[in-house]
Amino acid sequence: MTVRRGKFITLEGSEGVGKSTNLVFITEWLQRRGIDFVQTREPGGTPLAEQLRELLLQRREEAVDPTAELLLIFAARAQHLRQLILPALAEGKWVICDRFTDATYAYQGGGRRLDQQQIEQLEQMVQGELRPDKIFLLDLDPHIGLQRAANTGTPDRFEKEQLAFFQRVRAAYHQRSKQQLENYVLIDASEPLPKVQKQLATELENILVESAAE
Ligand code: TMP
Numbered sequence: 008m009t010v011r012r013g014k015f016i017t018l019e020g021s022e023g024v025g026k027s028t029n030l031v032f033i034t035e036w037l038q039r040r041g042i043d044f045v046q047t048r049e050p051g052g053t054p055l056a057e058q059l060r061e062l063l064l065q066r067r068e069e070a071v072d073p074t075a076e077l078l079l080i081f082a083a084r085a086q087h088l089r090q091l092i093l094p095a096l097a098e099g100k101w102v103i104c105d106r107f108t109d110a111t112y113a114y115q116g117g118g119r120r121l122d123q124q125q126i127e128q129l130e131q132m133v134q135g136e137l138r139p140d141k142i143f144l145l146d147l148d149p150h151i152g153l154q155r156a157a158n159t160g161t162p163d164r165f166e167k168e169q170l171a172f173f174q175r176v177r178a179a180y181h182q183r184s185k186q187q188l189e190n191y192v193l194i195d196a197s198e199p200l201p202k203v204q205k206q207l208a209t210e211l212e213n214i215l216v217e218s219a220a221e
Pocket of ligand 1 (some may be wrong): 048049050080106107108109110111112114115165166
């Protein structure tokens with residue numbers, strides 16, 4: 008019997024948009040439906056990729072070259088894909104990933120102003136044809152997001168960036184969501200949580216129905 012490939016769902020957004028709370032909602036929803044899934048994150052998801060994450064998030068004296076940052080992110084992604092994501096999908100498990108390559112387009116492309124074509128080349132090299140089936144984008148004005156995130160401990164190397172950086176991140180996410188209307192679910196994270204989660208549940212239901220029909 009051939010196993011149907013699992014669904015690959017990613018959660019995206021800038022700082023303070025409520026990713027963690029909504030991830031809990033998504034995983035509880037999947038558990039209630041009896042869906043076999045793996046929850047993971049980027050950068051990270053395997054021991055090596057988690058070490059690369061630490062290197063990336065650590066604040067340091069030395070200025071980090073944006074291209075070095077980009078390559079470390081894709082190194083972590085290559086490891087994560089081969090060790091965890093691809094095998095899980097092949098076994099029919101759904102993979103719920105806290106950030107993926109759309110974050111690279113937003114943070115390294117938008118935030119750090121790296122050339123989009125370079126990112127596309129690395130995406131092709133590392134992922135081949137693999138893309139998320141659905142990208143949930145929690146969208147929020149960074150003014151509000153940064154205020155919400157301000158009380159959650161010492162800022163890491165990304166969190167300590169200024170408002171203009173996060174405005175570019177948001178603009179890049181918007182641009183991608185417009186280019187890929189089919190794959191993106193744009194969620195207004197300024198709405199009350201029950202409304203956000205109602206939208207998430209509706210979208211998850213749609214994915215489940217589609218996957219059953221395949
Ligand atoms: P997190 O705080 O959502 O766990 O993500 C860690 C940080 O890594 C976050 O500030 C965004 C950043 N990041 C990138 O800059 N590029 C990427 O491709 C990914 C996956 C994350």
